[in-house]
Amino acid sequence: MKLLTASAVSLRYGDTSILEGVSLDVSRGECIGLIGPNGAGKTSLLRLLAGLTLPTAGLISLTGIDESEGETQAGAGRVGYHAQSPEMHWPLPVKVIVALGRFPYAGSVDRLTPYDEQAVLNACRLMEIEHLLDRRSSTLSGGELARVHMARLLASEPTLILADEPVANLDPRHQTGILSALRRHAELSGATVVVLHDLALAARFCTRLVMMKDGRVLADGSPEAVLSTTRLEACFDVDESYRRYSGIQAVLTAADCHPASPPAEEDALS
């Protein structure tokens, strides 16, 4: 069952074209990885899907997701959005941050029902942050904060999760923890679209990969099909001298040998 369809979506700011005729559909059960070099338009596409920006041309429809009524964002709560490097303007206690995930239903963190509280606690348990509930966000490590933001997202019990680089700056154990939670979400409760820079993690956790470059979709399909040597070379500008390596290895080796060239894949090296 399709949850979201984007057809021939374009985005332009003045003369600059950010996205050109991108089409994408997301079905229940899918964990889709958006990959590609920096500036490919992954974040812009995700913001369009989340309804935070309107496309210059094309159409995005949330099918199979009940749209909430009133003046609020269409699909609030049903579509969960994790921003690239989430902002934190005041040093709130962890429990308040996670409880804000229930905002679409409760309307305020002061009016949580027992069900809301249970959803908050479940999300905290899943992200292993139960011991941090009363800590202030300014006292957390980067990894702890990333898990808190992911718990906030999961507490919303969304149908569709849109996550922009949720595992950047995390150690391998927590990268795996968050990505398996996103994968499990897709299998059990809906679908996930996640922007990833680590190609190995993308291959391991996603059921489908969408490869982007210069605002267009270069390839869309199973990880094995998308991460072929020729496609990777085209996407990440790997030149011929790395032909003896194959697939992801070629991208990594090329990045290794040209540290000053496009600051594309530093995440993949870690």
Add this chain to the structure above:
Amino acid sequence: MHTSLSMRDRKQRWLTVGLCSVTVLLFLLSLSSGPVYLSPGKILALVLQGHDEPLRIVLFEIRLPRAMLAALVGATLGLSGAALQGLLLNPLAEPGVIGISGCAALGAVIVFYSGLGAFGIWLLPLGGMTGAFLAVVLLYGLAGRGSGTQTLILAGIAINSIAAALTSLALNLAESPFAAYDIFFWLMGSLADRSIEHVLLVLPFTLLGWVLLLSTTASLDALSLGEDTARSLGVSLLRVRRRMIIGTALAVGSAVSVCGMIGFVGLLVPHILRPLCGHRPGALLPVSALGGAGLMLSADLATRIPLGVGELKLGVVTALVGAPFFIHLVLQQRNAS
């Protein structure tokens, strides 16, 4: 296993109760202090039976309006400071610092000088509210939201300078030097010689402004996660901004047009109370209103300390307390960076 998830800890409930009691006490103290001391028993007697006419006049026509205005205006300044800080995601946003009070004063001065005031006393707050409204819109256009402290302060300096220049121009053009003198003292902020008419004049606008500002509390909490995340959670930014702009204009505009410019209350109060509310911008709003009322009542009491040189101006007292605090904030930021 059941973990308690109460978002307001017990500390905050005590904070509200404590601030309420202190404000009520200061209100009563404000009724009894002055050239003639009125004991609580005397006040009660005057309320119940009106034999002692001169003292009744002191209580009901001089001290009561003054205490009520102090509480109203203080609450407005504390509340709007906390609200603007939550919306602009910046702890330095305050009606005085960012030029809203200055523009409100300009609006009131223009009404006063253009002779429009002759058509009705209520045109004065209307002028103040128009000035405040234009200032918030201008500030939002210049500094946007979540823009750095530097941009916000620069925008505030620009707006304050325009307002100050135009107000000086109005004083320059004043026909009688006495009128200019009056305006000059009024600009310094004072609660002296205000009547119950002044209270009734600002009360409806103030209450409406408060309701609008307080209706944004839940959304302000969500805004701590940034505008994108807040919107994805269903916050309508347009609605929050509209309520904030109109609410600030109504409350601050009417307050300034009756009491002049009183600075620093909206900066000082939220900053002190924020850690006691778990840093939640929404929860900060009601307690900042209480704290603002308390601070203003205390400052007004301080103006009555007899120094033998006439009464101190309220704006002078809050600035004397507030400016060192502002310097403390600067030092804190410098050490943090």
